[in-house]
Amino acid sequence: MSGVLLYILLFFFFTCDKNEEMRLIVCLIQQQMKGRVMGKRLVVLDFDGTITDAEEEGKPYVTGYAEDLRLLLGKKAEEVTPVLLSAEAEIAANPGENGWLYNGLIVAPATVDPYLRMRAIARRVFDHFGAYADRTDRERLMDFLYTNNYSLSGVAFKDGACQMLCELCANDEIAVYVVTNSHTEGVRKKIVTLSAGNDELASMCERVIGGAKKYLVDGRPDHVAESVTLPGLSRPVYLRRSAYFEVLERLRETNSVDWEAVTVIGDIFELDLALPFALGARVGLVINQFTPEYERDFIAGNPARAGFINSLSEVQSFVSG
Ligand SMILES: [Mg+2]
Secondary structure (H helix, E strand, O other): OOOOHHHHHHHHHHOOHHHHHHHHHHHHHHHHHHHHHHHOEEEEEEEOOOOEEEHOOHHHHHHHHHHHHHHHOOOOOHHHHHHHHHHHHHHHOOOOOEEEEEEEEEEOOOOOOOHHHHHHHHHHHHHHOEEEEHHHHHHHHHHHHHHHHHOOOOOOOOOOOHHHHHHHHHOOOEEEEEEEOOOOHHHHHHHHHOOOEEEEEEEEHHEEEEEOOOOOOOOOOOOOOOOEOOOOOOEEEOOHHHHHHHHHHHHHHHHOOOOEEEEEEEEHHHHHHHHHHOOEEEEEEEEOOOOOHHHHHHHHHHOOEEEOOOOHHHHHHHOOO
């Protein structure tokens, strides 16, 4: 309770008729509570695959990555391509079992965007040819392949991205941020491209937080469960992602909101939404053809605090709902 409000309450306590004083106290407390509920809300957006069309942007990445794999293996394209396509089909058929392996744990599904998919494919291709068997060397090599080819990616925003961001920026009741694993500067450049001179939208660049490391599972915060089990998924979904938590917590404290006033929107439940959902936030899953069925089922089973976003034109009403 603020000092000003306390002063007002004390003033009425000592100066007013007791019945009138109680009525005013109740009224002020109600207003305070209403203000907390109706006050500013925090909206956190993922970027790649949520605002952008990751499949379209990733086409040159996939081509470059596949060519690098072929060169590293010293094989002809006709030898590598069938193995690569077979690996892709196996991964698509078993989205729950094939994931982004980080520090020995699966931290996200491998199917949802081309960047994660190529990493899982590369692992199977290396296994097939018996190459780069040392785990550390292989992980480093795949980090290099990611970095080396990411710069090839194009810029392709989803339909309605500009309007969606403009509407959120113009909404005085919302504080909106982009929180992403990608590098801050790369994302800012894309937003500047999208803004096309719109100053309000360009100002979104100030609210881009890159390098969020949503994939880092390390045991903190310990006030949330270590993991959650999703029906239809045989492995756990890990929740203690300290780097991501610290970003969200800082934004929440900066904007003086409770978790109930936080909405997080992303295209991968496990990576973007599982932690904030566990903390009490509302979450919106931007779905695409690769969204795992078990993620869809979880969202459908928790309508009070979770929902689907089929198109960016639905974001404004989802945030307001
Ligand atoms: Mg994403």
